[in-house]
Amino acid sequence: MSLVTVGTVAFDSIETPFGKAERVVGGAATYISLAASYFTKDINLVSIVGDDFPDEELKYMRKRGINLDGLDIKAGKKSFFWAGRYHENMNSRDTLDTQLNVLADFNPKLPDSYRNAKYLMLGNLTPEIQMKVIRQMKKRPKLIVMDTMNFWMDVAMDALKKTIKKVDVLTINDEEARQLSGEYSLVKAAKAIHKMGPEFLVIKKGEHGALLFKGDKIFFAPALPLAQVFDPTGAGDTFAGGFIGYLAKTNNLSFENMKRAVIYGSAMASFCVEEFSIERLKGLRASEIKKRLKRFVNIVNFDAQL
Amino acid sequence: MSLVTVGTVAFDSIETPFGKAERVVGGAATYISLAASYFTKDINLVSIVGDDFPDEELKYMRKRGINLDGLDIKAGKKSFFWAGRYHENMNSRDTLDTQLNVLADFNPKLPDSYRNAKYLMLGNLTPEIQMKVIRQMKKRPKLIVMDTMNFWMDVAMDALKKTIKKVDVLTINDEEARQLSGEYSLVKAAKAIHKMGPEFLVIKKGEHGALLFKGDKIFFAPALPLAQVFDPTGAGDTFAGGFIGYLAKTNNLSFENMKRAVIYGSAMASFCVEEFSIERLKGLRASEIKKRLKRFVNIVNFDAQL
Numbered sequence: 001m002s003l004v005t006v007g008t009v010a011f012d013s014i015e016t017p018f019g020k021a022e023r024v025v026g027g028a029a030t031y032i033s034l035a036a037s038y039f040t041k042d043i044n045l046v047s048i049v050g051d052d053f054p055d056e057e058l059k060y061m062r063k064r065g066i067n068l069d070g071l072d073i074k075a076g077k078k079s080f081f082w083a084g085r086y087h088e089n090m091n092s093r094d095t096l097d098t099q100l101n102v103l104a105d106f107n108p109k110l111p112d113s114y115r116n117a118k119y120l121m122l123g124n125l126t127p128e129i130q131m132k133v134i135r136q137m138k139k140r141p142k143l144i145v146m147d148t149m150n151f152w153m154d155v156a157m158d159a160l161k162k163t164i165k166k167v168d169v170l171t172i173n174d175e176e177a178r179q180l181s182g183e184y185s186l187v188k189a190a191k192a193i194h195k196m197g198p199e200f201l202v203i204k205k206g207e208h209g210a211l212l213f214k215g216d217k218i219f220f221a222p223a224l225p226l227a228q229v230f231d232p233t234g235a236g237d238t239f240a241g242g243f244i245g246y247l248a249k250t251n252n253l254s255f256e257n258m259k260r261a262v263i264y265g266s267a268m269a270s271f272c273v274e275e276f277s278i279e280r281l282k283g284l285r286a287s288e289i290k291k292r293l294k295r296f297v298n299i300v301n302f303d304a305q306l
Numbered sequence: 307m308s309l310v311t312v313g314t315v316a317f318d319s320i321e322t323p324f325g326k327a328e329r330v331v332g333g334a335a336t337y338i339s340l341a342a343s344y345f346t347k348d349i350n351l352v353s354i355v356g357d358d359f360p361d362e363e364l365k366y367m368r369k370r371g372i373n374l375d376g377l378d379i380k381a382g383k384k385s386f387f388w389a390g391r392y393h394e395n396m397n398s399r400d401t402l403d404t405q406l407n408v409l410a411d412f413n414p415k416l417p418d419s420y421r422n423a424k425y426l427m428l429g430n431l432t433p434e435i436q437m438k439v440i441r442q443m444k445k446r447p448k449l450i451v452m453d454t455m456n457f458w459m460d461v462a463m464d465a466l467k468k469t470i471k472k473v474d475v476l477t478i479n480d481e482e483a484r485q486l487s488g489e490y491s492l493v494k495a496a497k498a499i500h501k502m503g504p505e506f507l508v509i510k511k512g513e514h515g516a517l518l519f520k521g522d523k524i525f526f527a528p529a530l531p532l533a534q535v536f537d538p539t540g541a542g543d544t545f546a547g548g549f550i551g552y553l554a555k556t557n558n559l560s561f562e563n564m565k566r567a568v569i570y571g572s573a574m575a576s577f578c579v580e581e582f583s584i585e586r587l588k589g590l591r592a593s594e595i596k597k598r599l600k601r602f603v604n605i606v607n608f609d610a611q612l
Contacts, residue, residue, distance in 0.1 A: 208514035222526035259608040302565040
């Protein structure tokens with residue numbers, strides 16, 4: 001099924017305890033689209049870059065079946081840039097630099113061919129821009145998934161709630177779920193967030209896995225315990241890309257299939273963190289993904305003998 | 307199978323965001339033994355109290371099949387007392403008061419009838435006392451499980467490592483696993499801890515579940531997402547009690563059965579946190595425990611369709 005992905009396409013400079021990467025490819029829409037490309041081929045990206053963004057990276061995305069008609073390339077301008085340093089524990093990071101550049105003027109216009117897409121993935125952006133994209137769809141997509149972050153809760157809660165009201169799945173982390181709902185218990189937080197609009201809530205907990213809520217139904221997906229987490233940048237976006245990519249491929253929104261989508265998202269994220277930037281997401285083989293899925297099955301599988 | 311449980315039997319005063327409980331029954335051996343009593347009946351407790359400890363509480367333990375021949379009741383002395391206050395998020399707490407009382411002179415002497423037990427559960431205590439108990443066993447038990455905490459890593463690392471060397475299963479939390487091993491990755495931490503002696507490692511992660519490691523095998527057990535966590539005191543001990551109680555009942559140390567033991571431990575802990583002190587652990591019905599097990603199966607169960 002056709003999928004529209006929206007978010008940044010950008011450069012990151014990253015420091016982790018394992019090394020440094022200068023001005024490497026990043027951005028929510030990059031990670032989302034690449035991860036999704038392992039499941040479905042009709043992917044239509046919406047973003048903005050400057051003319052400093054490398055041609056060969058765009059070529060690679062096209063090669064993976066990602067349509068870039070909705071990518072606005074601004075001559076003489078620079079792409080969004082973020083620099084950050086991860087702490088020893090990799091769970092927290094400091095932002096060292098943020099240069100909005102072209103993102104300051106981002107006013108997405110969806111190509112006509114995008115406007116009938118069945119699946120829409122809104123990567124983290126200002127909620128007003130996410131809303132603008134929703135409004136440009138000719139027909140309400142079958143599924144809208146929205147990612148966001150605490151920053152918008154701090155500075156734009158009203159606009160954020162308006163956009164959240166329009167989506168089917170919200171993906172946030174546990175602290176954000178608590179901040180958004182004012183509830184400490186994630187069970188209560190999920191109930192409060194369901195009332196804001198989304199039928200499904202995915203709470204991403206990094207190394208602790210992810211939770212999927214739909215009404216009273218809960219699914220707890222593990223994270224794969226890894227010997228080495230090299231660079232967590234993009235893990236949440238990669239999760240979202242695997243999640244919606246699998247749903248767009250299977251076109252089945254039952255809770256059972258949503259569970260599988262969460263596991264596929266987790267599997268893709270487990271690859272992402274193994275190298276800097278999108279390196280590990282390039283050229284993955286279907287057999288590698290399948291093998292990783294088996295590891296997820298193995299680590300949670302038990303026979304309760306009830 | 308016969309089970310010896312060692313640890314404190316004590317009073318706690320607890321403040322949580324939901325209320326206060328003054329001088330209620332607590333202690334690692336209390337929680338461990340009560341949780342285990344839902345699985346096996348030959349439970350033999352080793353601990354020390356003052357004559358201020360209520361008779362009816364001891365009577366209740368005996369009623370649940372817990373042999374108290376190894377409980378030293380010191381006339382004219384006071385029981386161990388701990389007071390603490392949980393923060394809003396329930397994940398951290400401040401100690402307000404610690405009165406060692408009888409615990410200062412605890413020098414456990416195992417009754418003869420205890421010394422052939424097949425299962426030994428060492429609750430959190432000074433590692434030297436845990437070692438003393440191991441040495442008093444006539445025959446090396448089939449399984450020794452040891453719980454400990456960061457405090458002993460700070461003040462008695464050498465003694466702690468000597469005791470750890472003697473046990474089969476170590477149960478600690480994620481931060482403690484990192485402190486003990488010097489490794490941030492839990493996969494690497496587990497490898498390092500295996501080398502210290504224990505064949506099995508259980509890493510308790512509270513609301514994020516628990517991990518079981520044996521060599522290269524990993525099992526990820528969820529925690530049940532709860533609408534309300536009332537009082538987390540004793541959850542780790544209750545986990546350990548359910549874990550070893552189930553193993554003593556089934557007398558099967560295969561990895562498959564260990565997984566089930568982790569799930570039973572998690573289920574018992576999920577009851578513990580629903581009320582203050584041991585209240586929720588009193589008078590549980592087998593059907594309630596079975597029902598909770600089913601909830602664990604449901605929240606992790608998925609069909610990967612590989």
